[in-house]
Amino acid sequence: MFQAVLKEVVENTEGGIATLLMDFEGIPVDSYSKPGAAFDITTIGAEFSVVLKSIQRAAEMLDAGNAAEIAIQAEKVTTLIRVVNNSYFVAFSMTPDANIGKARYLLRTKVPVLLKELA
Structure with missing residues (x-):
């Protein structure tokens, strides 16, 4: 079930990779x-999970509320991260x-579907 939702996000966004x-x-x-994706999404997710935890701590320390979305634009790839709940996130390169x-719209509308499946 998860992969169908993840595939829909990639295939319905022009320029979607993974x-x-x-x-x-x-x-x-x-x-x-x-197929033939130039970047390994698992490695991207693992590396950015560390950054995401730091951002969440900073937002908490600033009393800014929970971080919901982060975008990282690099020269060769843009990665959008959307928090699903306290345990999970979605990364989209x-x-x-x-x-x-x-991409932001699709992630925002698909997170409730993923959340339901995680329950």
Whole structure:
């Protein structure tokens, strides 16, 4: 079930490369990558899980509320991270010229589906 949702996000976003459901400890639950993807989404998720935990702690210390979404734009790949709950997040990697607005929308609307399946 998870992979179908993850695939839908990638395939319905122009420039989508791969997406991943992962826990905050860096353990992947499921993923989907387009064939020949230049980046390993599991490695991206594991590396950014550390950064995400730091961002969450900083937001908490600033009394800013829970971090819900983070975007990392690099020269060759843009990664959008959306928090699912206290234990899981979704990471979505795309080309730098991808439609990030549509990616944000799809992740925001698919998180409740993933959350329901995690219960």
